[in-house]
Amino acid sequence: MGLSSWDMRALSALRPWRTLDFTRLLLAIIYAVVSFTFSSARHWVEMAEHVLVLLMLLLALSAVYLSSRSWVTDMRIRAPVICLDTLLFIALLLVTNPSNSPYFSGSFFVAVEVALIVRRRFHMLVALVAGAVAIGSTWFDDIALMPSEPEAERVVLRACYLAVAILVTGVLLGPRRETLLEHEGDKRLLHGELPTPRSDHGPFLLQALRLATGADAVAVLFRMASHEPPRFAGSDALDAPSAGFGDLLAAGTGWHDRSQNASISLSDDGIAALGRLSLGGQAWTAVLEADTVLTVRVTIGTFEAVGAACLNDPCHEDNAAIAQRVFESACEELTVRNSLDLAHVIAGARERERLQRELHDSVLQALASIRFQIAPLLGGQPVEPRLVVENVDRIAKDQIATIRWIINPEVDEEDFAYLPETLAMVVRSLGEQWGISCNLKVEDGNCATSAMIGRELSFAVREIVANAVRHARAGAVDFVLEPDGNRIALQVSDDGVPNMARLGSSGAVPSRSLMRRIQMLGGEVFLQNIGGRTTIRITVPRK
Structure with missing residues (x-):
């Protein structure tokens, strides 16, 4: 030791x-x-x-x-x-x-x-x-x-x-036993050097086990989550066992002596119990090809690891308990670092998803609108070119501001906006952009909400109108905004071809972006066909 x-x-x-x-x-x-x-x-x-x-x-x-x-x-x-x-x-x-x-x-x-x-x-x-x-x-x-x-x-x-x-x-x-154990464990961790864990955590756990036990021949069996298969890592001369990992993973903290056919299990409070050589002890002594083996078991949430070290006897309760503390501290550091790495990955994925959603609901829809505007001109139809150019210019200016916000969003979710005013400007702009009739009706009641929810609903409205015009050939879209208890409801209906696949992941109009946007607000989306008109009802919380 x-x-x-x-x-x-x-x-x-x-x-x-x-x-x-x-x-x-x-x-x-x-x-x-x-x-x-x-x-x-x-x-x-x-x-x-x-x-x-x-x-x-x-x-x-x-x-x-x-x-x-x-x-x-x-x-x-x-x-x-x-x-x-x-x-x-x-x-x-x-x-x-x-x-x-x-x-x-x-x-x-x-x-x-x-x-x-x-x-x-x-x-x-x-x-x-x-x-x-x-x-x-x-x-x-x-x-x-x-x-x-x-x-x-x-x-x-x-x-x-x-x-x-x-x-x-x-x-x-x-000093109490717990105090001395902590002191000895901290001293080993202070004098030892643990590498930074990468995608392969085996070398990190092997180094931690060497630091905890002082042994050269070590092996560890671990898994980061309960649903993952166990992974084996060992010293240079050790190979993974050909049989299953069941007995190896079942070993607890303790000492195993194959020559004396005995195992000593160490409980959390440091009390040792002597018994016959356990199945875990038999498995680890066979893997390490040694008569005396110290095993250390650590479980932290879904993380689970069992380490084994080839050590010469004697090895008493204090050394086994200290090895348990040191290895457990290293495993805790590994799980924390892994959680931070996972958090960065999740944050990056969420940011990519946000960019994809914003580009789809704003820029791509604007480009589709531009193609819709210039299609009659390219087809040789008798239209006024200046009106088309002015409309395209207005769409471009609007998208320049939108792209700047996507690149550098500045959001204060505590700020409140009066939703009818926000939607009125968006509806008017969409009517001019697509050349259709867009009307907004506001029922009596308080429709104030946060600026963030207002912005998200504006993007949702843009996508709904674009889908109605492009895929259902709608010529008129009506909006009804009304309070609904502690929520706000927005109902959108159009005179296009009835299509109940508007919000499905397959069909004429895939709109997973719309569903994802509303769900992230804690809202719900309902699709109905009433009197030959496709109606979408969106409800979102006020905050």
Whole structure:
């Protein structure tokens, strides 16, 4: 994991079980030194005390050594070591006169040990049993009379107990575990260098996993959305598995040891659970071709990733938890960057759609109108050329202003416009442009709306009239504007050839641009054929 030998052995709130092992070893050393230093002639009792103290020292040394070799071994020996240590300590109390034993203060450490290997709901029971044993030991003198220990030994042990209690309490009750995890994770992210994710996120996740675990051989299986197929990325020497990704994607955060057929799962609160080698552990150890593998799982919304690193044991809870935090932070950064990139793509697509819609509803319709105006002149019909030229010039001037607005729109959606005035100018201009009869009727009521809605309705009216003239050969178009509750309704009818496909995506008159424009305003479009006249009714909100 890139830690020094001192860091691996240092006492820390991130290593509660390591702290427990070293505290047990420290107390055993103190017991042995004090016991042999203040040894007195008490026959077999003194010999029994020495033997028990040496057994406790041997047990503590064995626990520290074995737990440093394998995380799986560490978890397997925790409960047996604590049980043996408890039995040896009780025996030590019995041979040193329980009612006046200098080792009695160590019973608090033994009670804490036992409480750590039982369920939380039994902690009160452990406290009651410890109290009962402490009270019952004072009556042991009625059964067997044991010689008392020297007073100097009692004083020295009490002083040592106090020093150990202060040391361990300062370690375990210092900064909280969550604070230390965040500090270690931030430190790795600060000293590490993550590349900028591009379209292929595999290299970014591999670098993040190397930074999180300190391993060289790493692999990751990820997908940006739940509906996407998983994508595999691995180190140079690793190939994607030929079989499915089901077992690989099911692996959680934890440690897997194929040689010992064991998996250790790590929950969100850092509690480790030992079990048989999981299917995910089997799959990842096979992919990495390693006996010991650390897996890290991250799920953020629809993003999902499982990373695996080939690491040598030992690997304890703190390192796995830190790796989880670092990899999760990197994945969060990836999702944020990906969201920003996606937002830029969406914004660009919306801007292109706006330009297409504006050009279609204004410029293209104006060009179609110009062709409509000059068609009789080109066909040799007896028309006044000057009137045609003046009409084309008026259309061109109007479109110059429209194109300038499309290139640089300046919209204040809080500004209100009186819609009848706006539509009256547009209707009059369309009648002159197409050479047809256009009439606007305004019903009584408030028809004020925002300038943006007025502009969008003006473009919609232009397209409706152009379609009516070009495809339905209409000669008259009537408009009716009226308030409709908290909405405004615009009804457009023409005398052209009835055509119910006016708003369809196929047929004579495709008008998806019109539908899209009105829907973006939160409005609705209805098409009817009433009395042989095609009628379009548009309703939009006032704001």
